[in-house]
Amino acid sequence: MSGVRVLVGTQKGAFVLTSDGGRDTWEVDGPHFGGWEIYHMAGSPVDPDRIYASQSTSWFGQLIQRSDDGGRNWDPVGNELLYDGVPGTHQWYDGTPHPWEFARVWHLEPSLTDPDTVYAGIEDAALFKSTDGGTSWSELSGLREHGTGSQWQPGAGGLCLHTIVQHPTDDQRMLVAISAAGVFRTDDGGASWRPANTGLSSEVIPDPDADVGHCVHKLALHPSQPETVFMQKHWDVMRSDDGGSSWTEVSGDLPTDFGFVIDVHAHQPETVYVVPIKSDSEHYPIDGALKVYRSRTGGHEWEPLTKGLPQDNAYVNVLRDCLAVDSLDPCGLYVGTTSGDVFGSADEGESWSPIVRGLPRVMSVEVQTLP
Amino acid sequence: MVIRVRLPAHLRKLAQVTDEVELELEAPVTVAAVLDALETVYPVLRGTIRERGTLERRAFVRYFAGEQDVSHDPPDAPLPAAVAAGQEPFHVVGALAGG
Numbered sequence: 001m002s003g004v005r006v007l008v009g010t011q012k013g014a015f016v017l018t019s020d021g022g023r024d025t026w027e028v029d030g031p032h033f034g035g036w037e038i039y040h041m042a043g044s045p046v047d048p049d050r051i052y053a054s055q056s057t058s059w060f061g062q063l064i065q066r067s068d069d070g071g072r073n074w075d076p077v078g079n080e081l082l083y084d085g086v087p088g089t090h091q092w093y094d095g096t097p098h099p100w101e102f103a104r105v106w107h108l109e110p111s112l113t114d115p116d117t118v119y120a121g122i123e124d125a126a127l128f129k130s131t132d133g134g135t136s137w138s139e140l141s142g143l144r145e146h147g148t149g150s151q152w153q154p155g156a157g158g159l160c161l162h163t164i165v166q167h168p169t170d171d172q173r174m175l176v177a178i179s180a181a182g183v184f185r186t187d188d189g190g191a192s193w194r195p196a197n198t199g200l201s202s203e204v205i206p207d208p209d210a211d212v213g214h215c216v217h218k219l220a221l222h223p224s225q226p227e228t229v230f231m232q233k234h235w236d237v238m239r240s241d242d243g244g245s246s247w248t249e250v251s252g253d254l255p256t257d258f259g260f261v262i263d264v265h266a267h268q269p270e271t272v273y274v275v276p277i278k279s280d281s282e283h284y285p286i287d288g289a290l291k292v293y294r295s296r297t298g299g300h301e302w303e304p305l306t307k308g309l310p311q312d313n314a315y316v317n318v319l320r321d322c323l324a325v326d327s328l329d330p331c332g333l334y335v336g337t338t339s340g341d342v343f344g345s346a347d348e349g350e351s352w353s354p355i356v357r358g359l360p361r362v363m364s365v366e367v368q369t370l371p
Numbered sequence: 372m373v374i375r376v377r378l379p380a381h382l383r384k385l386a387q388v389t390d391e392v393e394l395e396l397e398a399p400v401t402v403a404a405v406l407d408a409l410e411t412v413y414p415v416l417r418g419t420i421r422e423r424g425t426l427e428r429r430a431f432v433r434y435f436a437g438e439q440d441v442s443h444d445p446p447d448a449p450l451p452a453a454v455a456a457g458q459e460p461f462h463v464v465g466a467l468a469g470g
Contacts, residue, residue: 035381059431059465060381060419076385076415082424102423 003370004326005070006334007051008342009038012360014053016071023332023346026355032074033065040321040364041071042108047115048368052134054105054120062104064120064134077134081105081122084141090124091153100124100144107321109164113171121161125152125178127190140190143176148195148212155180155215155234162320163216167243168223175229175244180215183231185244199240199247200233217260218320219244222269228298230272232262232320237274239299250299255286261323265348266331270298273325273333273349275318284315292323292335292349308352309343316341321364328369336362372396374405375460382420382463386413391460400455402434403446420463435462 006017013031032038036055044050053065053074062081065074087100103123111117120128120137127140143149152159160179167173172189175196182197200214207213215234222228231238231247235258238247251257256276265271272295278286285291289311293302314337322336333345335352340359345352376392383389394408403426410417417423420432426446428434433442436451437459453459 057381059379059429060385061422061429062418063385063415079418080423 002328004328004332005043005048005368005370006324006342006344006355007041007043007053007071007364007366007368008336008356008359008362009041009053009321009364010340010360010362011037014038014041014055014071015356015359017342017355021328023328023344026344028356029071031360032071036063037104038363039104040107040366042110042118042366043368044110044115044118045112048370050110050115050133052108052110052118054108056104062102064105064108066134078130078136081120081128081137082139083126083144084139087126087144088150090149090159091151093154095153097150100126103158103160106160106162107164109166111171112166112168119164119166119174121164121176123158123160124154125159125161125181127161127164127176129190142186142191143184143193146184146193148181151212152178152181153213163219165219165221165229168226170226173243175219177216177219177231179217180213180234182212182214183216183219183244196240196244197247198245200238201236202234204234218262220263220272222264225269228269230262230264230299232259232274234258234280237262237272237299250295252295252300252302254293254302259318260320261318261335263323263325263333266325266327267329268296271296271348272299273323274302275323275335277317283317288313288315290314290316290318290337292333292352294349305345305349305352307350308345314339319363321366322362324365324367326367326369332367334365334367336365338362372398372400372455373457374400374408374454375457376405376409377460377462379463379465381465382416385415385419388413393457398455399449401447401449402441402444402461405450405461406446431466433464433466435464 002021008015013034015030039054041053049070051067055063089097092098107121109119116133128137163177165175185196205213217232229240237251239250259277290309292305316337316339324334326332342355344355436454
């Protein structure tokens with residue numbers, strides 16, 4: 001019988017949650033790397049035993065860990081992520097030039113076809129690639145050097161490349177998202193890039209319709225419909241039907257369109273999930289009621305999903321990598337909160353239950369559907 | 372000569388050691404030489420004490436020779452004789468607390 005493995009990165013270690021296809025009872029393994037920030041863990045789609053983890057602290061810097069047995073054992077691999085050439089400057093918060101400085105790996109994205117190939121999105125924003133299982137890394141510097149990089153400015157969380165979306169069938173195409181620069185697209189495997197923010201409007205920046213400078217929080221697509229991309233922005237839920245070349249707002253009747261996460265149903269490409277957060281200055285759900293919202297129409301019309309989620313005093317946030325969807329049928333969803341709870345649903349979000357509570361602040365949730 | 376190095380808990384665990392580390396070094400014994408040797412024996416520690424690339428001390432890490440803070444000394448300056456002789460350890464210390 002199929003099973004699932006949920007990979008949870010927290011502020012003080014990594015946890016691996018496993019269950020069978022019923023998703024009723026769970027084994028919790030961890031913390032791995034206790035005391036370290038685990039910004040992200042991700043498994044290879046072609047080898048579920050191959051998992052990569054970003055392990056870091058401000059004290060001791062960045063490590064990349066790799067497991068070849070599904071997260072039971074780990075070995076450090078290469079952590080030398082050096083900018084290509086002289087990286088120059090981007091803008092600082094006050095608009096002055098600021099040198100590019102490596103801070104941490106925010107996101108790891110294993111290749112769809114090769115378990116030894118993995119991409120890393122880092123702060124200060126750049127994209128790296130390894131083709132030897134994380135042993136060595138090289139920058140895809142065409143992104144940082146395509147022309148707008150000097151204009152990029154950090155958001156409060158830093159200038160981070162936090163989302164990497166690979167085209168499901170064309171390995172030359174990819175979208176990345178950077179806070180707070182926006183979306184960028186490559187059609188040649190990362191050699192060249194262009195901004196992909198047409199249609200985004202952000203009142204908080206001097207030119208609301210600028211080519212770059214938008215704080216994009218997350219992107220998601222369904223592999224059967226790769227030209228349709230959904231976005232949760234710093235305000236606004238957006239949709240593109242041309243691979244990111246242009247965007248339209250689909251916030252519709254959401255109670256608030258601020259949030260961090262967005263994801264797509266495993267089997268219904270027009271069914272989308274978000275977790276609305278009250279505002280950019282109040283990072284918790286409205287009235288302390290944690291709700292996942294679902295649209296079955298690709299946006300515009302949304303319904304709250306609350307059964308089993310805390311509806312009182314849940315003043316928590318759900319960070320951008322903390323919503324995941326498995327591919328069982330019905331598909332399951334997983335949400336991790338800043339209060340250290342991981343909730344799971346085995347019925348497309350209709351009902352939820354806590355898988356584990358009391359973890360450190362959850363920073364990422366990914367799920368592997370096991371054969 | 373045998374140099375004693377004390378690591379903070381996280382780095383001991385990373386290097387899979389439980390106590391002081393002992394390194395064989397030739398004179399002159401400097402911060403750079405000690406860390407070069409440490410990272411050669413324990414390559415997993417590369418980037419955790421000194422920045423990758425620049426080899427500058429990470430901001431939240433400090434170096435002590437016995438009770439003497441040598442964090443701001445040139446990396447090629449000789450360490451005190453007591454450290455070079457193995458009588459006192461070279462400490463790598465992480466900043467306290469901070470969450």
